[in-house]
Amino acid sequence: MTVHFIGAGPGAADLLTVRAVNLLRSAPVCLYAGTYLDPEVLAHCAPGAELIDTQGLDLDQIIAHCVRAHAEGKDVARLCSGDPSVYSALSEQKARLDAACIPWDVTPGVPAYAAAAAILGAELTVPEQVQSVVLTRTHARSTAMPETEALANFARTRATLILHLAITRVRVLAAELAGEYGAHCPVAVVYRASQPEQLVLRGTLADIADRVEAAELRQAAVILVGPALAESVDCAQSHLYDPSRDRTHITR
Template identity: 70%
Template sequence: MTVHFAGAGPGAADLLTLRTARLLAEADVVLYPGTYLDTEVLGHCRADARLVDTQRLDLEAITSVMVEAHEAGQDVVRLTSGDPSLYSALHEQGRRLDAAGVPWDVTPGVPAYAAAAALVGRELTVPLVAQSVVLTRTRARSTAMPEGESLAAFAATGATLVLHLAITRTRDLMAEVAPHYGAGCPVVVVHRATQPGEVVLHGTVATIADRVEEAGLRQAAVILVGPALAGAALDGESWLYSDGRTRT
């Protein structure tokens, strides 16, 4: 039997990949992050599947459920919010499963930042404006950031910033990026993208903290920062589709 790590996407039950939906329909045991997931996603599961909410479990307890299920000959799906390649603890869990001799694989999902950009109709890489996207987080009551990965260093590039796990520090973070982007730079905050409690806030580096605090957001949100978010106000055009490009 195999443990399948699968991205649950941003939360909507119809934004799973076909493969993840199939895995859920076949799984004996499903572990899911109740803090971030719309429970309608679990509607893809078998009626007799064992469902385990991991929001109050540590890694050892989560691993124990997966190992025990494997030893009992049961197929397991370990759902992660968004995509397993970002902030999913895939590395830590995979290492423990390797040590226990349990096989596992990964199925990607729609990342939260992509869902957030889709909701506001923005491309994060606009020609001549921003051609890079930085996915990062900041430290509060969490794991230390590696040396050299400071927010100021990323902001200095002018790339579109996507800040995860940072909503409670919005005011401090905007003060940190202001010298690089300016007070008027567009900012979008999306809370629970595609879920029933979805909240979308538009503002600038100077104003977004007030909007976040007024809305009372404390978790499950991404912050997008950068000039590419200005949308229709921009006139950058790609050379790939330019009528001046020779096509053979």
């Protein structure tokens, strides 16, 4: 048997990959994080599949379900919100499975920030303005951040900044970021991107905290900061598509 770590995407049942859907249809056991998942995603599971919500379980309890399924010869679909490469506890789970000699593989998914950008109709990189995207989070009651990854260090780059797990600290963070980006820098907050409860808030570093607090958002939201988030962006033309670019050397 194999434990399949599957990117469940941002929530919508139709934003899973074909590979993810096929794995869900064939797995007798599915572990999923109910906090962030639209229940419709589970409709892809096989009739009679064992569905286990992990939001109330610790890591050892989750792995125990995998060990038990392994002993029974059953594949496990381990659904991760967004994409398993970011904030999924993939490393810890892999280490425990390796120690138990249980095979595993990984299927990527649509990350929450990409779904948020699509909803906003935003390109996060704008020619000659911003060409980098920083994905990070902040520390409150969660795992400590490395000292070298202080938010101020990322802010100095003025790259498009994507903040996960940070919505409850938005007022403090906005004030901190305003020193580098400026108080009028565009900000967007997307709550439960692609799910029925989806909510989009637009503003600036000066007023986004008021909007978030008025909406009473406490979880499942992505914060996007930077000039690329302006609703109308004037930018230089990309060299790749510039009509004056010499294309005679391009082979077909």
